[in-house]
Amino acid sequence: MKLKNNIKYISAFIMTVLLMVSLITPAYAQKKLQKSPGGYHGELDFPISWKRYYSYAEWTKIMHDIQKKYPHLSAIQSIGKSRMGRNLYLITITAKSTGKHQNKPAMWVDGAIHGNEVNGISCSLYLMWYLLTRYDYDKYVYDLVNECTFYILPGLNVDANESFVKFPNTPNNPREPYRPEDNDGDGLYDEDRTEDVDGDGELSVMYIEDPKGEYKLSPDERRFIRISDMKEKGLRFRRIGSEGYDNDGDGMINEDDIGGPDPNRNFPYGWNLQAGNPYPMSESECRNVFEFQLAHPNIFASFHYHNTGRLIMFQAPPAVSARSQTPEQRQRMQDMLNQRLEEMRKTNKYAQLFDRQVAPEYQHDMDTQIEIVTMGARILKNYRPTIGGLSGQAHAATYYMLGAYSYLMELWGSPAFDADEDGDGRVSDVEYLKWIDVELTGEGWIMPHKYNHPDLGEIWIGGSRKKHTQRTPPARYIEMEALKNAQFVMYCASQFPKVELDEVTVTPATQDLFWVEVAVKNDRVFPTASDRSVALKRAVKDKITFNSSNNISLVNIPEGVTTVDPLNNMARYETITEKGNEFRLKGKQTLRFCALVKMKGSKGWVEFNVKSKNGGEAKRRVNIRVK
Numbered sequence: 001m002k003l004k005n006n007i008k009y010i011s012a013f014i015m016t017v018l019l020m021v022s023l024i025t026p027a028y029a030q031k032k033l034q035k036s037p038g039g040y041h042g043e044l045d046f047p048i049s050w051k052r053y054y055s056y057a058e059w060t061k062i063m064h065d066i067q068k069k070y071p072h073l074s075a076i077q078s079i080g081k082s083r084m085g086r087n088l089y090l091i092t093i094t095a096k097s098t099g100k101h102q103n104k105p106a107m108w109v110d111g112a113i114h115g116n117e118v119n120g121i122s123c124s125l126y127l128m129w130y131l132l133t134r135y136d137y138d139k140y141v142y143d144l145v146n147e148c149t150f151y152i153l154p155g156l157n158v159d160a161n162e163s164f165v166k167f168p169n170t171p172n173n174p175r176e177p178y179r180p181e182d183n184d185g186d187g188l189y190d191e192d193r194t195e196d197v198d199g200d201g202e203l204s205v206m207y208i209e210d211p212k213g214e215y216k217l218s219p220d221e222r223r224f225i226r227i228s229d230m231k232e233k234g235l236r237f238r239r240i241g242s243e244g245y246d247n248d249g250d251g252m253i254n255e256d257d258i259g260g261p262d263p264n265r266n267f268p269y270g271w272n273l274q275a276g277n278p279y280p281m282s283e284s285e286c287r288n289v290f291e292f293q294l295a296h297p298n299i300f301a302s303f304h305y306h307n308t309g310r311l312i313m314f315q316a317p318p319a320v321s322a323r324s325q326t327p328e329q330r331q332r333m334q335d336m337l338n339q340r341l342e343e344m345r346k347t348n349k350y351a352q353l354f355d356r357q358v359a360p361e362y363q364h365d366m367d368t369q370i371e372i373v374t375m376g377a378r379i380l381k382n383y384r385p386t387i388g389g390l391s392g393q394a395h396a397a398t399y400y401m402l403g404a405y406s407y408l409m410e411l412w413g414s415p416a417f418d419a420d421e422d423g424d425g426r427v428s429d430v431e432y433l434k435w436i437d438v439e440l441t442g443e444g445w446i447m448p449h450k451y452n453h454p455d456l457g458e459i460w461i462g463g464s465r466k467k468h469t470q471r472t473p474p475a476r477y478i479e480m481e482a483l484k485n486a487q488f489v490m491y492c493a494s495q496f497p498k499v500e501l502d503e504v505t506v507t508p509a510t511q512d513l514f515w516v517e518v519a520v521k522n523d524r525v526f527p528t529a530s531d532r533s534v535a536l537k538r539a540v541k542d543k544i545t546f547n548s549s550n551n552i553s554l555v556n557i558p559e560g561v562t563t564v565d566p567l568n569n570m571a572r573y574e575t576i577t578e579k580g581n582e583f584r585l586k587g588k589q590t591l592r593f594c595a596l597v598k599m600k601g602s603k604g605w606v607e608f609n610v611k612s613k614n615g616g617e618a619k620r621r622v623n624i625r626v627k
Helices: 056-069 119-134 139-147 158-166 284-295 327-344 360-380 394-402 429-439 475-494 531-535
Strands: 074-081 087-093 106-111 149-153 205-209 215-217 224-226 237-242 299-307 311-314 384-387 405-411 449-453 457-461 500-510 513-522 542-548 552-554 561-563 572-575 581-583 589-599 603-612 616-625
Touching: 056 074, 056 087, 056 119, 056 158, 074 284, 087 119, 087 284, 106 119, 106 475, 119 139, 119 149, 119 299, 119 405, 119 475, 139 475, 215 237, 284 394, 299 394, 299 475, 311 360, 360 384, 360 405, 360 475, 360 531, 394 405, 394 531, 405 475, 500 589, 500 603, 500 616, 513 542, 513 603, 513 616, 542 552, 542 589, 552 603, 589 603
Parallel strands: 106 149, 106 299, 299 405, 311 384, 572 589
Antiparallel strands: 074 087, 087 149, 205 237, 205 457, 215 224, 311 405, 449 457, 500 513, 513 589, 542 581, 542 603, 552 589, 561 572, 603 616
8 A cells, every 4th residue: 555645744743652562471470590500400409319210100209299399380190001000190391370281382292102212211200300490490491381381201101111120121122012922823922031040130142152153252251252263262152142041842032022012103194004013003002192192282392202323303294206316316416415514514513404305385394393403403412313204103193193393302322422432433342341341330241151041051141231331321321311302302392482572663644544563473493383283274373453442443454465655665564454364473483464543532552462372472552642
């Protein structure tokens, strides 16, 4: 709309426009704000030792005890039971004084969907503890807990988690929920499991002396190593396998271990029979989680703690099929990407770039995820971002079926970054032993020793690492890992969308007409709704509405883009209608709206209200006074 004929009237007006703006934001005093990074931040308000792994009874007691101390910030519920009848306890964390948990954008966090990945329990518990104990001391945490909700399920596969913590196990078992299986087809179920033969609390490898064996003791007698020359003289061994007995008398050991499907292949999206048998959501633990998430559409993002490998596996939008390329073309494309990434890392060594083309309607999700995991790489330092899988995995269902951003964290792994002394990208047995000797003062190794096996006679056991030196970190590293991961989760929550009203201006048009212009912004990384939630039709649009005093009315002008100042091409605004305007704010985006109003008398007010399901609410009132 052009105002050329009206500009001459502006100089004839003798007026003063006073703008008095009030924002509706609840104010709650922080009790014990600590501004010094060297000061006390509530660590001993609820002391927990992070130098050990806890059993199910212990960590669920910790949850209930801390909830009793902070009832104004937390609540506990069971979202269902495991196959063996254990409760899946979930703690909800948010400031109850600032609103109901279901009315705030929420972060979902779960740990240890695989039984042996119990450092996921530690990371989940640590996040819970950090948020609650620091709330009164830390402005950053205070704001997060006031504005967001955290749904934390420390242990998902609780039956197998309990076994891994309490009993001798290999680093890789038990992994699945306890669904009995007959692996060897003898009509018996899970009867030949790995067992602690020598009773030392660890599971290692069994060897038997054999003149034709392929192994011998290393010079330091700490390892069994392969013989390079079969004519070599000396004591030789044959490898039998992991510790255990022939429980069913079939001449085999450990051939029918604890059964069950992979719970992280049991979710609906991308499910397949081979990996996720017998059917989607067959495991009560997975079903309990997904049903809770379906019932809580305020879940905006999710974290899933696994191990191993130090990876940030994020869910990216679906890829667009590229036209067929020759190997030479693909290589040229890869070289171009590598060159571009090298240039980017000259200014940001954590910069990320991924070879994935997505449809235009998903580009903002892709850009958002890249920005998030770039910061994740910076916070976690030695974690590598990569695109996650789709085959029945929990984080795939979270994004593709619920429209929530999702991240699968592969925690810890072997101490590759610490023990790789020659920089070849791998840790040899010698390097691993040195790491154990220096970092763990020798406590992480099982020395070869003789033992009288009831079925096999005299055997040797040992020459391997202990349980908590590979997939799960030794106790002294638990808190270091948990703290970094808590910081990444909190960073993501700090980037949940937040709508704000900014730059309100009132400009005389002519006589009793005024232009009122307002900017709605979201300066966070995340949009108010993901591209995927829009595609799923789960997104709720943001809305701005106009209100005014009785003597001010909204002048109807055509919907669409309006030019308020013909001399300024940048002064283009979306016209506000009587019913209000719906929109979606992307990450770090500002949208501008305008209204043409007519005022009777010398003073009045206009008001703008913005409501966003995930971005909250904002309100500004402007007083107009003419002299």
